[in-house]
Amino acid sequence: MNLHGGDIYKYKDKNLIDFSSNINPLGVPKSFKCKLKAQIDNFTKYPDIRYQELRATIGEYLDVPCNDIVVGNGAVEIIYKSVSALDVDQIIIGTPTFSEYKRAADIAQKPCKEVEVFTEDKNVGFENLYNHISHNSLVVLCNPNNPTGTLIDVETISRLAQKLHDKNSWLLLDEAFIEFTAEYPFNSMTSRLNKFNNLIIVRAATKYFGIPGVRLGYGLINNKEMVKRIKEQMEPWSVNTAAAIAGTTIFKDQEYIKKTRKWINDERGFLFKQLKRIDNLTPIPTQANFILIKSNVLDAWQLQERLLAKNILIRTPEGFTGLSNNDFRVAIKDRNSNKKLVAALKEILM
Amino acid sequence: MNLHGGDIYKYKDKNLIDFSSNINPLGVPKSFKCKLKAQIDNFTKYPDIRYQELRATIGEYLDVPCNDIVVGNGAVEIIYKSVSALDVDQIIIGTPTFSEYKRAADIAQKPCKEVEVFTEDKNVGFENLYNHISHNSLVVLCNPNNPTGTLIDVETISRLAQKLHDKNSWLLLDEAFIEFTAEYPFNSMTSRLNKFNNLIIVRAATKYFGIPGVRLGYGLINNKEMVKRIKEQMEPWSVNTAAAIAGTTIFKDQEYIKKTRKWINDERGFLFKQLKRIDNLTPIPTQANFILIKSNVLDAWQLQERLLAKNILIRTPEGFTGLSNNDFRVAIKDRNSNKKLVAALKEILM
Numbered sequence: 001m002n003l004h005g006g007d008i009y010k011y012k013d014k015n016l017i018d019f020s021s022n023i024n025p026l027g028v029p030k031s032f033k034c035k036l037k038a039q040i041d042n043f044t045k046y047p048d049i050r051y052q053e054l055r056a057t058i059g060e061y062l063d064v065p066c067n068d069i070v071v072g073n074g075a076v077e078i079i080y081k082s083v084s085a086l087d088v089d090q091i092i093i094g095t096p097t098f099s100e101y102k103r104a105a106d107i108a109q110k111p112c113k114e115v116e117v118f119t120e121d122k123n124v125g126f127e128n129l130y131n132h133i134s135h136n137s138l139v140v141l142c143n144p145n146n147p148t149g150t151l152i153d154v155e156t157i158s159r160l161a162q163k164l165h166d167k168n169s170w171l172l173l174d175e176a177f178i179e180f181t182a183e184y185p186f187n188s189m190t191s192r193l194n195k196f197n198n199l200i201i202v203r204a205a206t207k208y209f210g211i212p213g214v215r216l217g218y219g220l221i222n223n224k225e226m227v228k229r230i231k232e233q234m235e236p237w238s239v240n241t242a243a244a245i246a247g248t249t250i251f252k253d254q255e256y257i258k259k260t261r262k263w264i265n266d267e268r269g270f271l272f273k274q275l276k277r278i279d280n281l282t283p284i285p286t287q288a289n290f291i292l293i294k295s296n297v298l299d300a301w302q303l304q305e306r307l308l309a310k311n312i313l314i315r316t317p318e319g320f321t322g323l324s325n326n327d328f329r330v331a332i333k334d335r336n337s338n339k340k341l342v343a344a345l346k347e348i349l350m
Numbered sequence: 351m352n353l354h355g356g357d358i359y360k361y362k363d364k365n366l367i368d369f370s371s372n373i374n375p376l377g378v379p380k381s382f383k384c385k386l387k388a389q390i391d392n393f394t395k396y397p398d399i400r401y402q403e404l405r406a407t408i409g410e411y412l413d414v415p416c417n418d419i420v421v422g423n424g425a426v427e428i429i430y431k432s433v434s435a436l437d438v439d440q441i442i443i444g445t446p447t448f449s450e451y452k453r454a455a456d457i458a459q460k461p462c463k464e465v466e467v468f469t470e471d472k473n474v475g476f477e478n479l480y481n482h483i484s485h486n487s488l489v490v491l492c493n494p495n496n497p498t499g500t501l502i503d504v505e506t507i508s509r510l511a512q513k514l515h516d517k518n519s520w521l522l523l524d525e526a527f528i529e530f531t532a533e534y535p536f537n538s539m540t541s542r543l544n545k546f547n548n549l550i551i552v553r554a555a556t557k558y559f560g561i562p563g564v565r566l567g568y569g570l571i572n573n574k575e576m577v578k579r580i581k582e583q584m585e586p587w588s589v590n591t592a593a594a595i596a597g598t599t600i601f602k603d604q605e606y607i608k609k610t611r612k613w614i615n616d617e618r619g620f621l622f623k624q625l626k627r628i629d630n631l632t633p634i635p636t637q638a639n640f641i642l643i644k645s646n647v648l649d650a651w652q653l654q655e656r657l658l659a660k661n662i663l664i665r666t667p668e669g670f671t672g673l674s675n676n677d678f679r680v681a682i683k684d685r686n687s688n689k690k691l692v693a694a695l696k697e698i699l700m
Contacts, residue, residue: 045358
């Protein structure tokens with residue numbers, strides 16, 4: 001099992017502010033807490049093996065037919081099972097990115113190529129990607145990308161999907177962070193799902209809604225045969241009862257969604273501006289709820305150590321492919337925490 | 351995805367007594383409900399990717415070293431990942447039994463043979479099994495077996511494990527129902543785990559503790575290399591926060607365990623005796639919390655239909671390999687429900 005860069009459990013005796021996980025700081029939605037407490041005795045039943053109610057609520061949330069939805073034990077299960085269900089000759093992963101795509105390819109024993117896509121100039125990155133596309137392949141992209149925060153527009157994605165379609169190839173698009181972007185839902189490919197039968201959109205229900213411990217991911221696929229093949233790879237009852245209950249409340253929690261939009265729109269700009277003013281740091285412009293930062297003097301581990309002394313945990317480059325030793329990632333948190341991070345970085349670097 | 355025989359969600363508008371799932375009727379332990387409610391905000395963190403506290407509590411419960419424990423999203427995850435991690439030439443499954451072993455072998459694309467082990471005479475069954483054992487193979491047995499309720503003693507299992515060891519082969523022993531047996535813990539192989547490095551014991555934390563919706567299974571393996579290989583197959587964070595919290599309370603809940611032992615010891619004898627008196631039914635002697643019954647006139651689906659009219663759901667043979675159309679399974683429930691089942695069967699059959 002891979003370890004991931006910011007391991008809060010390693011420091012469980014310290015009272016850290018955790019900038020290493022990209023989780024909505026508004027925390028567990030009240031609507032979910034109430035429903036889980038009220039239905040706590042439901043744990044004594046097996047979940048519905050077909051997850052009919054859960055898929056219906058997701059379908060309503062995204063205006064997507066229930067039969068195009070596959071639910072899983074977190075987005076990672078959808079990624080792993082999709083990669084293993086697809087009968088392709090090559091997997092092309094756009095980097096720098098989250099290392100689990102590579103790991104999924106390795107476990108499925110499929111040849112895998114990493115191609116730099118999320119470069120400073122997106123056009124150069126995409127040209128690079130186009131040069132590598134072959135017949136009967138799978139391209140994996142994260143949008144907005146983790147850890148760079150880069151967002152690719154739907155027109156560009158659509159052209160890529162069409163090109164891949166022409167080459168009998170697939171696109172797996174990880175939209176785990178899409179709801180945090182300013183123009184959501186207009187930059188999500190869900191609205192074009194019905195245009196492509198070679199597109200797998202992966203979504204994580206639980207980052208935006210602050211409940212990663214619940215484990216609820218889902219895939220959107222307008223292709224009956226592929227839905228069937230992914231389900232054939234899955235273990236029964238892989239989505240637990242808490243996740244099934246969460247799915248029936250969080251997507252309808254307008255108060256939580258409204259508060260989240262206000263928070264991210266305020267804090268993304270604030271934190272980025274503050275970080276930009278710090279000597280020897282170069283934050284990368286982001287559309288997501290995290291910021292990748294290049295450190296010009298200390299490497300990521302040195303910086304992590306100095307920040308730990310101030311009870312702050314950041315994400316070092318393990319868990320990503322294609323980063324340098326001087327790259328680190330911070331989550332965007334509440335104003336008070338963000339201020340503490342900025343103050344700590346200033347003390348260390350200025 | 352396989353559908354399993356008793357699908358309560360198919361009949362969600364009816365208020366059924368569910369004899370199709372083998373779940374402890376005492377329901378969700380209070381100790382778990384209290385702790386989950388108190389720690390409900392923990393859902394906003396990722397679970398510990400190494401599950402250190404959870405493995406420590408399981409280790410304490412069974413007196414097994416933490417490093418020999420792998421936790422999973424239900425026992426099925428441990429079964430699937432073990433089967434796919436083992437580099438064997440053949441998988442031999444003792445039947446009649448739960449169909450997920452066969453499915454795990456099929457998904458891992460490993461040759462698989464089904465051998466009748468749980469016959470009326472256990473000696474005949476075991477002789478049959480010994481005749482089929484080959485070098486570099488995996489034998490899968492469920493103990494006590496689902497759906498027959500047959501228990502194999504530790505001496506017999508140990509001899510088999512030794513024989514398999516001599517043939518460079520493995521034994522996967524599914525002890526999901528072992529805690530329900532009268533002589534537990536003396537009939538569990540956990541106490542002999544340290545004697546065999548070719549033994550994988552699979553346990554489900556959540557049947558005995560009445561919380562299948564929580565999804566918590568674990569494997570016990572006294573073999574560092576195999577533990578590593580199974581973990582390499584697993585997706586990160588596959589055990590959710592509710593399951594991790596459950597693991598830290600249920601195994602210490604002596605009140606729940608005591609009540610459960612009293613209930614199963616009373617009801618197993620009661621229900622079996624009552625069923626035996628019904629014409630045209632042959633219940634198979636059981637050591638577990640369920641009873642396999644042979645129906646001499648109606649087939650399982652006809653009987654299911656008649657019982658549904660009386661708001662009772664039983665388990666038909668789908669989901670098992672090696673059963674006949676006249677076999678059905680019932681869970682052992684509380685006295686009141688058990689009486690209702692008996693009365694309904696009498697009305698239909700006598």
